[in-house]
Amino acid sequence: MQRFKENPLITKQMITPSQANFSVCGVFNCGATIYNKQIVLLLRVAESYIQDDPTKVIVPQIDPQTKKTIAISFDKTDSRYDFSDSRVIKKHKTTVALTSLSHLRRAYSDDGINFVIDDKPWIEGDDITEIWGVEDPRITKISNNYFITYTAVSNLGIFTNLIKTTDFFSFERLGTLFVTDNKDVAIFPEKIKGKYQTYHRPVPTDIGTPNIWLAKSPDLIHWGEHQKVLTVKDEGLTKGRVGAGAPSIKTPFGWLQIYHVADATNNYHLKALMTDLTDPAKIIAKTHQPLLKPERDYEQNGFFKNVVFANGIIERETEFIVYYGAADDKIAAAKIKKADLYERLGFKND
């Protein structure tokens, strides 16, 4: 893949904090689509309180009653708490808070490089599944509706919730699709054999690994008929994670999916797979080598090191543009010619 020379395209310095006492700690993992002839990115913006007491860590969360942000204070000298992971606060090995609160914000571009970014959040944590924020949106266009799945985080665990919009202005909340813990939910852009389809990534507790599964639905709300698609073991790993990226794209050769693999040390890379057009559980080709791995400074260093995570892809006439989160705090892009990607998967256009 060819990285944009303008990378990183969007950084936290370009984001207006949503509250005066907030600082932006990252903008990353964006959904992407075309709306009104523009490229629309739905940015994950992570914010934390400006910390003015060095003995404390103050973290934000949403009050599901008032929908307002409240501050929770942790004493840094309290040895029961573990502050070693930049993303979370743990107590007795259990995550008791996230250090940041994420919301979703819109950005628009004509050229795919320069974006006009809203100065306010668009979608924020709302119900009891979202008090620790909303993260990692994926946008699926089905006829004139845009369905947005996103990770909902709270003290109850990690969920995937759904929102529908037709205009990227008003939206309708459609509830929780998958319960604790499940993320990386990428809905296909059309019904296959009469049913909606989605990839999802449930996380088992002490047996097995976080793998990619397929589920089917008559109505996008109720899901079942779960089938295994791709496991960590299929990637030659015993620990780690795999997860779908942006919604799969229909090609002449099958459904194209650019997914992520993370090893046991949280080192990420992107790969591609192709599935049967009539059965997205059936993988017919896979890239052997990573399409993209953390090699540039903006990918290797940031809020969380060595992450490349792509949940937004734009299809152009001859190429795909992949928008990806870099080191959990910036947005970058890379492109790949369709013919090149198909060839890497073993397919040749005539």
Next chain:
Amino acid sequence: MQRFKENPLITKQMITPSQANFSVCGVFNCGATIYNKQIVLLLRVAESYIQDDPTKVIVPQIDPQTKKTIAISFDKTDSRYDFSDSRVIKKHKTTVALTSLSHLRRAYSDDGINFVIDDKPWIEGDDITEIWGVEDPRITKISNNYFITYTAVSNLGIFTNLIKTTDFFSFERLGTLFVTDNKDVAIFPEKIKGKYQTYHRPVPTDIGTPNIWLAKSPDLIHWGEHQKVLTVKDEGLTKGRVGAGAPSIKTPFGWLQIYHVADATNNYHLKALMTDLTDPAKIIAKTHQPLLKPERDYEQNGFFKNVVFANGIIERETEFIVYYGAADDKIAAAKIKKADLYERLGFKND
């Protein structure tokens, strides 16, 4: 609750092993229903290989291709393995095998005390989600169909699968309803506001606790609209588990559910709650004290100590009979007068 004086009703000595080289390590956690005017229990039977090499642990699993049992051998002197939990073998804190393989077996009774037990399994592990066995069935009668949810265990994690039967002879596999990790799935015996309803118990990884959730379905296959019902915290605990027992029973006061609570040391007890008849996510009453806790020797000692687990209830004219697994290796029963239970929940029949 009043324990049957004949307890335990069913013990492993009463079960014919399914293979000559198997021994039965437990019969417990049974589903219960009425069929053909008899009480039918669907027993969870756990078996292991007869161990004749003291340096090894040989465990059974299902080959999903041949559907046959295969033997996996672990070297007891290999220090990478942890054999300290009687139920599982761990390696680097991950469960890599169960010590036993469970199947489901039928038992029939006219009096609810003396059972004729099949000498062969009825439902055995079949697909890739079930290679470590099928466990803890719950039977819901909807018109003339009996829907059986059960826990499917494999190296991919813990699932809930569904089977339908009309005659407790032939059956139809209806696939996976809930993915890793999710168990304690108890489907309601009728639609409420036009949709099927079920309790389920997803297990988050490092945030939150295993709690009871409600899901809804148009067809029993596809599930969504998840709502929180009861959490570990609601029971005054910070760690542990809660889970639904048998399918809820319709009463004049609401939907009655006898559920289990396990504390951080795996000490179980049973309690009851009542929900709104039109909304099974809305709890309107709960017992304060346990209905049943491990007090008898057969409940305190066995394959796994201090477990009382009830996934089968029979409704009689004036009382409920609760069939429960005791210490993960026997089946016992206890009864409670409807009027007494309703009163403990704060309801009085006129």
